[in-house]
Amino acid sequence: MLTNFSTRADIPEGYHLGPNMRRRRGPAFITKTACTECRKGRAKCDGQQPCARCTSKGGLKCEYNLSVHVRKEEMRQEINELRTHYQMSEKIFELLTSGDQANLIVSKLQQKEPLGEILEQLGGHSPAGASLTAASSSRRRESLRSDDTGVAQSKTEYLSPGPDESEMYCFENGSRWTKLPLGDTVIEHLLLLYFCWEYPIFSGISKRHFVRDFNSGHDRYCSPLLVNAMLAVGCRFSDQVEARMDPNDGDTAGMHCYLEAERLLSICRGERSVTVIQAMSLLSTWNSSRGDYKRARFYAGQAIRLAVEVGLHLDGDVDEVPDDVREVRNTTFWGVFMLDQAWSLATGCLPHISQEGIWTKEPTVFDKDELREWIPYAGDEIPHGLDLRQPSNVRAVYKSLCGLSTIIHSTLYVMYADTDSLTAREFLDQYTRMLNWYSTLPEVLRLGENSTPSVLFVHMYYYFSIILTFCPLANLRFLDSKISALEVCTDAANAAVTLVRSYESLHGLRRTPCFLPYIVFASGIVHLGSLDPKINPVETMTQSAQEVAILQLMSLYHGSSKRACRILLNRALRTNSTDANLDKDAEEDTSSLWKPLVMGLIWPLADTPRHGSISDDPTVIRRLSIAATYQEKLKNNGFERAM
Incomplete structure (x- = not known):
């Protein structure tokens, strides 16, 4: 029989606890916050x-x-208060500019009367909820702020929502956009990851239009296809088991969302809309992360072709298009245009749109999110620390990538349209355009001014474009300027790896843009080709070791990084060995994803192309034929063979 005693004082004298009866502890004192x-x-x-x-x-x-944890309801209340305060401020400014009661308004403002009361006294209608003024919002923010260090901040302050974009970081009722068994919280988590770590790199999405229709349920700028494709990319950055099709296999991250997007895309065959184009570009991004070169290139090509069929490249001459629609169309076109240039550069082929095919101007308004503060989002909580807060500058990033992609577009035509007529002067002109573009970057994108993932990617992509531009000429020098293409490639590879190391120290390598493994891999190949392993094998291995280490860290989350790491390591071992079996294994490891990029970087660094399965790809054969013509024909057009 069990006997219960409420307190220790109730235990009778001489009563002993049995061997299997433990004394229950009373409620212990729990402190919410412990000292450091x-x-x-x-x-x-x-x-x-x-x-x-x-x-x-x-x-x-x-x-x-x-540390302060702000619930979503409190954050939305804060947003509504800011919106109300903004509406009242706009009304006050409107009355001030009219001039009728300007003196009265100024006097009341000097007396620090609430805006709502001023509007009521003047006969104006204050917005709904005007009683929740910004003063109460300010007081609540002050109460959340740490008195000594200022480290503790509310989530609302970090995001700094603007009045017109108060729900920019709120994704409501996301489950209505997908048939997958994902809750609203998980969907919001995945979308936040995408917009934090991948957006706006090669993005054709106007964020404010997408979020507005996502929350309202409208399908003009949001669709189940687009949402599932975006979720697939977001899953690459998530550690939650819901982000994987197989909870025990990290390689299946986003696979269920991707398959659902492909199913919806098959239903939408023949549909011409911006959401379909945007979804195709996201599917290309997901495949590039996974390491499927053929599908990534396929979807990028389909997206730019459909954009041209819809006429997004002609918006510059369509005056009757409303500004709101024009913004979305321009953003969509330039996003898929940048993606097409990136893959054309990596595979060594002409773009899918001609030199005279672009009739629309670069977007002047991409996103009104320019000054919104960015901090790294990884889960439900936002890490604290003033050093992490910085302006997102997504508009400047997007416009800069558009400008660089335009230069890459013309450079690809100079390089691959007619190799017989390529001269050193034409090539140097394109290189000068790249240098001028980089020297005129906006101040907010300069190194040291901003270090968001997208800003760092702009610099890394610039060096990546230089590497792939000069690699076909790695054995040549320019007669007039005595520029060595191999030296330019080596300097660009060194700068790119340094930037990746900076990215690692700031943000880690768990969440990186999906195209970053390609940049690291190209840098590693250049470092291997710039040294003679027979003369100094130790230095050759040391140079490639840093790229192998970076790719190894990213290989857990990017399938492309895993393959690149294996190829680069085999290549490094092969340069220091004469074992034929090792050479054969390295060739077999070079999957279809890396054939064009590997050969585009390796063939100018060797006297003759290597035999084996690597040369069976049509793209590789085309680039090898170009290599053969370069070595002879370019020597008569302002080039000389490097010693």
Whole structure:
């Protein structure tokens, strides 16, 4: 028989607890926040100032780093208050500019009367919820801010929502856009990851239009196809099991969303809309991360072809198109245009649109998210730290990538349209355009001014474009300027790897843009080709070791990085070995994804192309034929063979 006693005092004298009956503990004192020293020692803290443990130790500095968790309902209330305050401010400015009651308004403002009361006294109609003024919002923010360090901030302050984009970071009722068993919270988590780490790189999405229709349920700029494709990319950045088709296999991240998007795309065959074009570009991005070169290139080509069929490249001459529609169409076209140039550059072929085929101007308005603060999002909580907060500058990033892609577009035509007529002057003119583009980058995109993932990617992609532009000429020099193409490639590879290391130190390599493994791989191939392994094999292995290490860290999340790491390592071992079996294994490891890029980087660094399965790809054969013509014909057009 079990006997219950409410307290220790109720236990009768002489009563003994049995061997299997443990004394229950009373409710222990729980402190919500422990001091930094107790956290380090994983010890219990009483929450006092100073705490008992720090006092007993003597000499320990007892400090508290407060963290604040803001619920979504509170954040939305804060957003509504800011929106109301903005509407009242606009009304006040409108009355001031009219001049009728300007003096009265100024006097009331000087007396610090609430905006809502001023509007009521003037006979104006204050917006709904005007009683929730910005003063209450400001007081709540002040209460959330740490008094000493200012580290603790609310989620609303980090995002700094604008009045017209108050729901820019809120994705509501996401489950209505997909048939997959994903909850609204998981969908919002995946979309936040995409917009934090991948957007706006090669993106054809106007974020504010997408979010507006996503939350309202309208299908003009949002569709189940587009949402599922975006979720597939977002899954590459998530550690949650819901992001994987097989919870125990990280390689299946986003596979279920991708298959659902492909199913919806098959239903939408023949449909010509911006959401279909945007979804195709996202499917290309997902395949590039996974390492499927053929599908990535296929979807990128389909997206730009459909954009031309729809006429997105002609918006510059369509005056009757509303500004709102024009913005979405321009953004969509330039997003798929940039993606097409990236793959054309990597595969060494002409773009899918001609030199005279672009009639629309670069977007002047891409996203009104320019000054919104960016911080790395990884899960439900936002990490604290003032050093992580910086303007997103997505508009400047997008416009800069558009400008560089335009130069790449013309450079590809100079290189591959007619190799017989290529002269050193034409090539140097394109190189000069790249240098001028880089020297005139906006101040907000300069290194040291901003370090968001997209800003760092702009610099890395610039060096990547130089590598792939000069590699076909790696054995040549320019007669007039004595520029060595191999030296230019080597300098660009060094700069690219340095930037990747900076990215790693700031953000880690868990979440990187899907195209980043290609940049690291190209840099590694250049480093291997710039050295003679027979003369200094140790230096050759050391140069490639850093790229192999970076790719190894990214290989857990990008299938392309896993393949690139294996190929680069085999290539490094092969340069220091005469083993025929090792050479054969390296050739077999070079999958279809890397054939064009590998051969585009390797063939100018060798006297003759290597035999084996690597040369069976049509793209490789085409580039090898170009290589043969370059070595002889270009020497008569302002080039000479490098010694």
